[in-house]
Amino acid sequence: MEARCSGIERNSEDGGSKALAPDEISHLALDIGGTLIKLVYFSRNDSWSVDDKGAKSPKGDSPLRVSCSNLDYPILYGRIHFAKFETIKVNECLEFIRSKKLLHGGCWHHEAPVSDKNVIKATGGGAYKFADLFKENLGLNLDKEDEMDCLVSGANFLLKAVHHEAFTYMDGQKEFVQIDHNDLYPYLLVNIGSGVSMLKVDGDGKFERVSGTNVGGGTFWGLGRLLTKCKSFDELLELSHQGNNRVIDMLVGDIYGGMDYSKFGLASTTIASSFGKAISENKELEDYRPEDVARSLLRMISNNIGQISYLNALRFGLKRIFFGGFFIRGHAYTMDTISVAVNFWSKGEAKAMFLRHEGFLGALGAFMSYEKNNYDGLMVHQLVEQVSTSASYSGDKIHSSLAGDLNDSESIGCSVYTT
Ligand SMILES: Nc1ncnc2c1ncn2[C@@H]1O[C@H](COP(=O)(O)OP(=O)(O)O)[C@@H](O)[C@H]1O
Numbered sequence: 001m002e003a004r005c006s007g008i009e010r011n012s013e014d015g016g017s018k019a020l021a022p023d024e025i026s027h028l029a030l031d032i033g034g035t036l037i038k039l040v041y042f043s044r045n046d047s048w049s050v051d052d053k054g055a056k057s058p059k060g061d062s063p064l065r066v067s068c069s070n071l072d073y074p075i076l077y078g079r080i081h082f083a084k085f086e087t088i089k090v091n092e093c094l095e096f097i098r099s100k101k102l103l104h105g106g107c108w109h110h111e112a113p114v115s116d117k118n119v120i121k122a123t124g125g126g127a128y129k130f131a132d133l134f135k136e137n138l139g140l141n142l143d144k145e146d147e148m149d150c151l152v153s154g155a156n157f158l159l160k161a162v163h164h165e166a167f168t169y170m171d172g173q174k175e176f177v178q179i180d181h182n183d184l185y186p187y188l189l190v191n192i193g194s195g196v197s198m199l200k201v202d203g204d205g206k207f208e209r210v211s212g213t214n215v216g217g218g219t220f221w222g223l224g225r226l227l228t229k230c231k232s233f234d235e236l237l238e239l240s241h242q243g244n245n246r247v248i249d250m251l252v253g254d255i256y257g258g259m260d261y262s263k264f265g266l267a268s269t270t271i272a273s274s275f276g277k278a279i280s281e282n283k284e285l286e287d288y289r290p291e292d293v294a295r296s297l298l299r300m301i302s303n304n305i306g307q308i309s310y311l312n313a314l315r316f317g318l319k320r321i322f323f324g325g326f327f328i329r330g331h332a333y334t335m336d337t338i339s340v341a342v343n344f345w346s347k348g349e350a351k352a353m354f355l356r357h358e359g360f361l362g363a364l365g366a367f368m369s370y371e372k373n374n375y376d377g378l379m380v381h382q383l384v385e386q387v388s389t390s391a392s393y394s395g396d397k398i399h400s401s402l403a404g405d406l407n408d409s410e411s412i413g414c415s416v417y418t419t
């Protein structure tokens, strides 16, 4: 039973407005984090099928079947949909579930008892915090899955099933990484959400949470909001794009009279002290451009996470570090800073890699956990990808092509078989 993949299809046309018939929807899963709610569900699409090479064709009367352990299962074709909402606006998520008729989306089988149809998989702290709200508003019971388990199974699933999921990003160059399924483990998974968790992954369900830091995405957004008065995370990111951190950061050259500290490999342009210039000048916050503040902040936090990640990889002799979480947001400067930090501290030994579905690891893990149910197993068999896979993009293009607006929905085509 293998998850396979060829090509991808992402779209946003049916995620936003069209309500699907209830029996077309299943495996609704939520990851309710400190800042964002991530939602994933599967919708059946009987109008097309995909062969082993990823080619689409109209579907005939009898569905394709897959054999496994001497049993024969029908292959179903459809899409996995993704959506996200701010956790402080949880009501928008409730409304989305109601308006798109996802209420009975947890269960696959028609013969399942009604009580099971009102249960959906949920992970993240909000699965505990908002359990009563979901029950009172939608009559939904949240079946809680551990968030670290979900992060790992989501990451393993993406790395194995989605072609061109992982990539490196350095000096404006994006390069997709070919994942060898037989040589995937061990790796370090760094999830940068509100806070940061670092997990040493040794296999499916085999992992250890080796570290974490409270200086994460929430810190960037929280401090950035206070310091720049930005109204949204995207505005803050956009601002950072236009800024110059050297106005605020104290560089080695500022301390060494323009020279490198070459004895210890510190170039004059290396940041010696983030925000260090703000103390040496007689200036107030208003005297600094918000874009420069945003840039320094993004660089400080990304660099710090890159460094701590590398130190943890070093602790366990890990060469590959995969970064997930919505802090990254496909943002060129963020990825570049993290990559440079990992490269600098490891002297080129370790590699930072990023995931295209960065923020949905936990939600996908909860989605996959339906597989554990007795009558409602699901095996994602194949993801079909058609997005451009060219080797390099400019920073701007990555930012705008991978990052969506908060409520933008997108989906990937896939085939599954139920067991
Ligand atoms: N639209 C957004 N609104 C708020 N934060 C966002 C947004 N997009 C990206 N982020 C960043 O993503 C972080 C949350 O990432 P996520 O992986 O969803 O974590 P969590 O599970 O803690 O909510 C935020 O702290 C912020 O840095």
Ligand SMILES: CC(C)(COP(=O)(O)O)[C@@H](O)C(=O)NCCC(=O)O
Pocket: 032, 033, 034, 035, 124, 125, 193, 194, 195, 196, 197, 211, 212, 213, 214
């Ligand atoms: C507590 C959390 C697991 C919650 O996950 P999140 O909502 O941030 O994605 C995470 O914020 C975290 O790992 N914080 C860092 C805690 C620490 O190790 O210091």
